[in-house]
Amino acid sequence: MFTYTPDKKKREEEKLKKKEMERIELEKKKKEEELELEKQQQIEQQKQQEKQLEKVKDQKNEKEQEQESKLTSDDKKQEEKSNNNEIDNQEKLTLQQDQHKSSKKRRRGRKETKFGQQQQLLSKDDISYKGKRSKSENTGKQILQEKEKEKEDNQKIEIENQKRKIHKSKKDK
Secondary structure: OOOOOHHHHHHHHHHHHHHHHHHHHHHHHHHHHHHHHHHHHHHHHHHHHHHHHHHHHHHHHHHHHHHHHHHHHHHHHHHHHHHHHHHHHHHHHHHHHHHHHHHHHHHOOEEEOOOOOEEEOOOOOOOOHHHHHHHHHHHHHHHHHHHHHHHHHHHHHHHHHHHHHHHHHHHHO
């Protein structure tokens, strides 16, 4: 075996001290690395939390904007309805006034025939009293017949147009 000399002992002790110091330094480095990792993780967590908060805020803002847009669209619809109602009321008033005026005119010497056409009343002293009345009634019948013919023609034209549209749409497909 070896015999230890004081120099060897010292050297051994120094080696042990060095090893111990190295071990301590390694432990310190490990602790520092762990601390750095923890700090990085905390920073990442904070970033993620901030992102989530931003997302939540964005979602809230979007919801608020949607609600505001719905409210504004509802308000616009209500305004349009009220405007339409006002226009309808004005039209009704003008129609009523026109009807009132026309009824006044009828009372002032006009009479409606059985065909809905207005006819000037003739006095019995007028020479062509009977002749004019019969002519006006005949013209009223003619007018009604012409209107009926026009309606029928218009219906035929509409039917033809619809057939053409259907035919065109089939060709396009």
